[in-house]
Amino acid sequence: xxxxxxxxxxxxxxxxxAMRRRWYAGRMRPLTSVVVPIRGExxxxxxxxxxxxRPGGPDGIELLVTAxxxxxxxxxxxxxxxxxxxxxxxxxxxxxxxxxxRSATGHVLLFLHADTVLPGGWREEVEGAxxxxxxxxxxxxxxxxxxARLALVALAANLRTALTRIPYGDQAPFVxxxxxxxxxxxxxxxxxxDVDLFRRLRREGRVALLPDSVRTSPRRxxxxxxLRTALTxxxxxxxxxxxxSPVTLARTYRS
Numbered sequence: 150x151x152x153x154x155x156x157x158x159x160x161x162x163x164x165x166x167a168m169r170r171r172w173y174a175g176r177m178r179p180l181t182s183v184v185v186p187i188r189g190e191x192x193x194x195x196x197x198x199x200x201x202x203r204p205g206g207p208d209g210i211e212l213l214v215t216a217x218x219x220x221x222x223x224x225x226x227x228x229x230x231x232x233x234x235x236x237x238x239x240x241x242x243x244x245x246x247x248x249x250x251r252s253a254t255g256h257v258l259l260f261l262h263a264d265t266v267l268p269g270g271w272r273e274e275v276e277g278a279x280x281x282x283x284x285x286x287x288x289x290x291x292x293x294x295x296x297a298r299l300a301l302v303a304l305a306a307n308l309r310t311a312l313t314r315i316p317y318g319d320q321a322p323f324v325x326x327x328x329x330x331x332x333x334x335x336x337x338x339x340x341x342x343d344v345d346l347f348r349r350l351r352r353e354g355r356v357a358l359l360p361d362s363v364r365t366s367p368r369r370x371x372x373x374x375x376l377r378t379a380l381t382x383x384x385x386x387x388x389x390x391x392x393x394s395p396v397t398l399a400r401t402y403r404s
Contacts, residue, residue, distance in 0.1 A: 180209040181272060182255030182326075185233070186242050187216045191263040192227040200267040204232035210272075211255050215245040241396075243342030247334035250326075259323040260343070264366035266293070267321060271361070275323050278357040285324040285350045286357030287316030295367040298375050307358075314356035318343040319365045328353050338395035340402055341385075 183201065204212035212233040216225060220237060228235050234252075238245050250258050257279055261267070268274075268288065278286045290306045292299040310316045322343060332349050335342040350356060370378045385398050 180255055181257045181259055181275065181323075182211040182213060182250070182253035183259045183261050184246055184249045184253065185212070185214045185228075185261050185263055186246050186249075187214060187220060187224070187228075187263050188242070189217070189219050190221065190224060192224045193231045193233075193263065194266075196266050197263065198231055200269070200271070201261075202272070209255075211253060213249045213253055215249040217242075217245070241337055241339040241342075243335040243339070244337040246342070247337070250329060250334055253326075256326050257323055258326055258329055259321060260318060261321050262319050262365065264368065265319050265321060266364045268361035268363060271321075274359045274361060278359060279323075279325055281357075282355060283325075283357035284328045284354035285322065285347065286359060287320040287322040288359045289362040290317075290320050291362035291364050292367040292370075293364045295370065299367050299370060302370070302375065302379055303362075311358055314351045314358070315344055315347040316356075316358070319363070321363045322347065324350060336395075338399075340399035341389055341395045344386075344389070 183204075201212070202210050204210050212231070214225075214228045214233040214235045216228075216235065216237045218237050218239045225235050225237065236249065236252075238248065240248070246260060257275060259275060271288070274288075275286070287310065289310075290303045292303055306317070306320075310320065316322045324346075328350060329346075332346070332353070334346075336345045338345070347356065373381075381402065385402050388401075389395065389398055
């Protein structure tokens with residue numbers, strides 16, 4: 150695990166709108182850094198970009214994309230054209246997210262999958278949770294289409310998150326930068342690095358589950374089968390709890 154990164158520690162309570170105005174006037178860092186880990190063919194969709202907002206503009210958003218080295222050049226160029234700072238690496242997803250967070254400048258770090266669309270007003274919800282004292286948090290989960298069975302999968306995921314305060318990566322988890330650095334960031338794993346991070350974060354303070362939902366792609370469920378995918382997810386989590394290696398589990402999950 151890498152050393153915590155030294156940085157200026159921002160205040161934990163402040164006025165989010167005032168912070169955005171001060172940043173845009175050039176007097177402080179962007180408020181929110183959005184880190185997107187991608188793997189292979191994942192260009193930004195119009196819905197993703199419209200929901201995110203304009204990186205570098207008055208909303209105070211910084212967009213960082215961390216890609217594995219199998220990502221085509223055309224996909225990387227599409228992210229750069231959208232205003233992202235892009236870097237590639239052969240390292241596992243957890244390591245890539247940690248390195249991207251290290252280069253970020255925001256007070257809040259939000260980790261977002263490329264096939265997940267944020268809700269309207271997401272910045273105000275995230276900033277409000279942090280301003281109210283939460284150390285981290287996430288949105289509720291919903292699927293883009295998929296019918297009643299996927300709605301039940303999302304309901305179960307939201308109940309699990311409400312009980313455990315451990316969201317998954319497809320729920321757009323966010324964290325106060327100083328807390329992330331204090332814990333050393335994501336573990337260098339290809340899978341379950343988000344679960345591990347929030348197991349540690351919930352000991353640091355309150356983890357907020359926001360009222361709005363992100364919309365994520367149901368592609369994996371539809372391609373592999375809803376029941377099979379749900380059971381695989383539970384099996385991977387059980388084996389992880391019993392001490393199985395995330396490297397081994399990643400092969401099971403992606404097979």
